[in-house]
Amino acid sequence: MLKGFREFIMRGNVIDLAVAVIIGAAFTKVVNSLVDDLIMPVIGLFLGKVDFTNAFVVLKEGTKGAGPYATLADAKAAGAATLNYGLFISTIVTFLIVALVVYLMLKSVTRLGPKKADAAPTTKDCPYCLSKIPLKATKCAFCGSDLTGRGGA
Secondary structure: OHHHHHHHHHOHHHHHHHHHHHHHHHHHHHHHHHHHHHHHHHHHHHOOOOOHHHOOEEEEOOOOOOOOOOOHHHHHHOOOEEEOHHHHHHHHHHHHHHHHHHHHHHHHHHHHOOOOOOOOOOEEEOOOOOOEEEOOOOEOOOOOOEOOOOOOO
């Protein structure tokens, strides 16, 4: 059983998957930082100094303190039920950036990868009726012409 498990783990695609998960986790931190620390503050500035991390609606007052709450952290500390639309907008922006990066990576890999060879033709045109016929045909199925050169049309 251990031998089979070792063979499974050492297969190339399992190791590739492990590397992809590790790189994906690191990439997620970079994208989250890009969105939270660079993009969302700029968007908030253009929208009138909106701080998206503190954009929320109180659904129910907290049991430990009444609103209004200045920040989402204050509302959570008071036990208030909140609808955190600012965090949702930030998550959507993060998703769109990740989707764009994945699209660009796939596009570049496809462009740099091996070109597909054109398939060899399997048909030719009949010289008499111009219908498509198999390459090895000796007689046209459409007009009945002899294609061997021994007889006429």
